[in-house]
Amino acid sequence: MQISKRLVGMHPDKVLGALQQHIDSGHEKSALQAIPDLQLQHPQFHNELEQTKARISAKLVEGVKVLHREEAQVFRCVNCGGGLARQNPESKVVICHYCGCDAEHPAQHIHLERWNKALDLESNFTIGDFFEFEGQRWQAIGVQLFSGRLKEYDDGEWETNFARYTSWWMLNERREIAWLIDDGSVRYWADKYIPERPSLPSKTDKKYEHGKWKLEFAAGEFSYQPKPGEGHLSAEKSSRESMPVRPGGSSHRYYVSAETRLNANGEPKEIEFFRSRKIPDDDMLFALGKSTETTDMKRWKHSIIGLISALPLLLGMHMYLNQGGEEVIKSVELNASSTSVQLQAITVEEPGTMFEMNAVVNKLNANKWLGVNFWLENSDGEAAYAKYLEYWRETGRDSDGPWDESKRGFRWHVRVDEPDTYKALVSVEPGSTQASSGFRLTTEPNRSSTTPFIIAAVFSFLMIMLCRSKIKSIGAVAASIAVKVKRRFDPAGKPKRDIQEQMS
Numbered sequence: 001m002q003i004s005k006r007l008v009g010m011h012p013d014k015v016l017g018a019l020q021q022h023i024d025s026g027h028e029k030s031a032l033q034a035i036p037d038l039q040l041q042h043p044q045f046h047n048e049l050e051q052t053k054a055r056i057s058a059k060l061v062e063g064v065k066v067l068h069r070e071e072a073q074v075f076r077c078v079n080c081g082g083g084l085a086r087q088n089p090e091s092k093v094v095i096c097h098y099c100g101c102d103a104e105h106p107a108q109h110i111h112l113e114r115w116n117k118a119l120d121l122e123s124n125f126t127i128g129d130f131f132e133f134e135g136q137r138w139q140a141i142g143v144q145l146f147s148g149r150l151k152e153y154d155d156g157e158w159e160t161n162f163a164r165y166t167s168w169w170m171l172n173e174r175r176e177i178a179w180l181i182d183d184g185s186v187r188y189w190a191d192k193y194i195p196e197r198p199s200l201p202s203k204t205d206k207k208y209e210h211g212k213w214k215l216e217f218a219a220g221e222f223s224y225q226p227k228p229g230e231g232h233l234s235a236e237k238s239s240r241e242s243m244p245v246r247p248g249g250s251s252h253r254y255y256v257s258a259e260t261r262l263n264a265n266g267e268p269k270e271i272e273f274f275r276s277r278k279i280p281d282d283d284m285l286f287a288l289g290k291s292t293e294t295t296d297m298k299r300w301k302h303s304i305i306g307l308i309s310a311l312p313l314l315l316g317m318h319m320y321l322n323q324g325g326e327e328v329i330k331s332v333e334l335n336a337s338s339t340s341v342q343l344q345a346i347t348v349e350e351p352g353t354m355f356e357m358n359a360v361v362n363k364l365n366a367n368k369w370l371g372v373n374f375w376l377e378n379s380d381g382e383a384a385y386a387k388y389l390e391y392w393r394e395t396g397r398d399s400d401g402p403w404d405e406s407k408r409g410f411r412w413h414v415r416v417d418e419p420d421t422y423k424a425l426v427s428v429e430p431g432s433t434q435a436s437s438g439f440r441l442t443t444e445p446n447r448s449s450t451t452p453f454i455i456a457a458v459f460s461f462l463m464i465m466l467c468r469s470k471i472k473s474i475g476a477v478a479a480s481i482a483v484k485v486k487r488r489f490d491p492a493g494k495p496k497r498d499i500q501e502q503m504s
Contacts, residue, residue, distance in 0.1 A: 007034055008041050015042055016052075023056065032056045032082055032098050057081030065128040067139050067173050077101055085128075087141055088171050090223055097127050097143075097219035125288065125481035127220045131170060131180065133189065133279075133287045138178065142169035142220030145483045146232060148213035153206035163211070166482045169220065177223075181276065182482040187284050188255070190276035198273060200258055201235045208235040217483060224261075224270075231262035239275075253277060281475025293478035297471050304467045307460045314460070318453045325445035334361075334372065334428050335436035343424040343441050346376065348416045355416065355443050360409035362438040364393040370437055371429025376414070376422040384422060385414055391434070 007015055015038060023031045035053050039046050057076055060083035066072040073086040079101035086094050095102050131138040147164040168180040181188040201208050211234040218226045236257035254277040263269040279287075285294045330343040346355070361370060375386040393406035416422070424441060 008037050012042055012044070016045060016048060019049075019052065023052070028056045028059060029098065032060070032080065036080070036099055054081055057083065065130070065139070067137070067171065086221060087139070088175060088177070088221055088223075090175075091141070091221035092223055093225050094221050095142075095219045095226070100219065124478070125168070130289075131287050132289070133283075136172050138170040138172045138180075140168045140180070140220070141171045142222050143167070143218065143483055144169075144215060144222075144226065145217040146213040147216050148211060148232075150209055150211045152209045164216075168481065169222065171221075179274070179276075180481065182480060184480075184482055185476060187279045187281075187479060187481065188276040189279055190274045193273055193275050195256075195273055200260070200271065201237075203235075205235070208237045210235050227264075231266060233260040233262065233268075234258070279479075281472075281479045284479035284481075285475065288479070288481075290478050293474055297474050300467045300471045300474070304464050304471075307464050307467070310460055311457060314453055314456050318450065327442055327444045329440065329442045330424070331438060331440040332426070333436060334370070334426065334439045336428055336430075336432060338426070338428045341426050343426060344443065346416075346422045346424055346443060348419050348422065351417050351419060353416050353445055355414045355445050356411070357414055358409065358411045358442040359389055360440050361391050362440070364391060364406055364408060364434060364437065366393060366395040366404075368393060368434040370432045370434035372439065373427045373429060374441075375425055376416075377425055378418070378420050378422055384416070384418070384420075387412070388429070390429075391437075 007018055010018060019031055019034070019038070032053060035049050039049050042049075057080065061074060061076055062083070064074050064083040064085045066074070066085050066087055068087075071087070071089075075084055075086075076082065077084055077096040077099060080096065080099040082096055082098035084094055084096060093102060125140065127140050127143060129140050131140065144167045145164065146167065147162070149160050150163040151158055151160045153159075163183070165181055165183040168182075170178045170180050172178070177191075179190040181190055203210060211232075213232040213234065215226060215228065215230045215232065234257055236255055238255050239253070254275045257274050257276065259272050259274060260268045261270045261272075282294070282297065285297070328344050328346075332338075332341050332343060334341065359372070359374065361372075364370065369390060369392040372389040372391070373386070374389055376384045378384045389410050391407055393404070393408075395402070395404045397403070424443070426439065426441075
């Protein structure tokens with residue numbers, strides 16, 4: 001919920017009341033984040049908003065989440081009074097995630113306009129949240145948002161694309177640091193390591209993806225002093241081997257990367273090596289404690305299992321219903337004078353017996369057609385079933401040369417519900433232009449149409465793909481921990497461009 005977007009532009013008489021409603025609804029963090037915008041938009045309420053900010057700040061200080069409170073330094077932001085905590089003794093700087101103020105320096109000495117792009121405090125994941133991963137408890141203590149260009153060699157040429165990613169600084173109870181990365185579609189777990197032969201890959205090395213990044217936003221604790229717009233270079237490749245994540249731990253495929261932080265002149269300032277691996281969405285949801293989404297994904301997975309199980313059942317049912325019987329083949333010569341020619345006798349002993357019929361002609365002259373009336377007659381001489389069959393052949397010539405098209409056969413199924421002995425009869429339709437032709441009828445009992453089974457199999461396959469898509473969609477949305485950037489407003493009330501707009 002982005003409260004500043006809702007409140008800025010609202011009638012002045014309603015602003016304070018609406019802000020208090022958001023606070024009463026439990027959105028203290030977002031309300032505190034919105035106050036700087038409201039003070040710019042409504043300077044007449046400056047004192048009232050300052051008092052509201054002080055009340056919220058006092059409450060937030062009490063509610064700061066830490067791994068071990070006795071080891072953390074809890075204090076207020078020097079600019080807005082929001083509750084902050086320094087949890088890692090090695091952290092050199094703390095940046096407020098409410099107003100963007102650098103806690104190491106007074107507010108007037110930093111570029112708040114650049115930092116205050118706005119971390120959405122109502123997002124899926126934010127500073128202070130816990131993360132259960134491989135038996136350890138981690139807490140997000142800082143976040144950085146990078147955007148830039150990623151270059152990779154593919155299909156014989158270099159391709160460059162715009163990209164962005166979120167890097168969360170994670171701290172566990174043993175004060176170890178790791179990084180949780182979200183590139184918008186996949187999450188990665190990364191930690192530092194020292195290669196046996198550390199070296200920077202060449203910028204033209206085709207085995208690596210080369211990135212050039214700019215820091216767009218940062219908040220929380222860091223082991224160095226982040227600078228707005230600072231540059232970073234990266235080179236990453238997938239390793240062919242597996243490496244234990246920690247001594248005694250299981251092995252995983254991983255990526256290795258070298259990352260270079262640049263100074264103000266664009267020169268290398270610090271080089272670090274990382275290894276990272278993908279985190280499946282299932283593990284992300286468990287680590288984030290999202291039981292509802294996990295249950296939804298399990299339900300869709302069970303649906304897939306049920307649909308997959310239905311496929312062999314359909315095959316078995318089809319084979320059972322299509323065991324077949326003795327084929328009966330009868331051929332006759334048909335001509336224009338043929339009327340009521342009996343082909344064969346069909347005996348039906350059980351109600352609902354299915355027959356497969358296959359009727360073909362062996363001769364069709366060019367541009368002629370032959371109509372055949374087919375019917376089954378019961379022992380009382382009554383027609384129990386009838387079907388019209390029209391055979392044809394068309395020929396001609398066009399720009400591509402001569403062509404020849406024809407319809408010489410029909411295959412269909414007949415269900416007979418009354419036990420009896422039936423006569424299969426045919427006659428030639430008056431007006432047929434084909435003078436004569438051989439006609440052959442093949443009948444086989446206990447044969448049913450494969451169309452319903454094909455439709456059922458296709459439906460099952462489509463449902464499986466739909467379930468897979470649903471699982472992927474739920475996982476991608478619920479497991480996302482990317483920083484959300486919201487619009488800010490200038491004193492005139494006009495929305496400023498967000499990061500994505502500034503980059504494009």
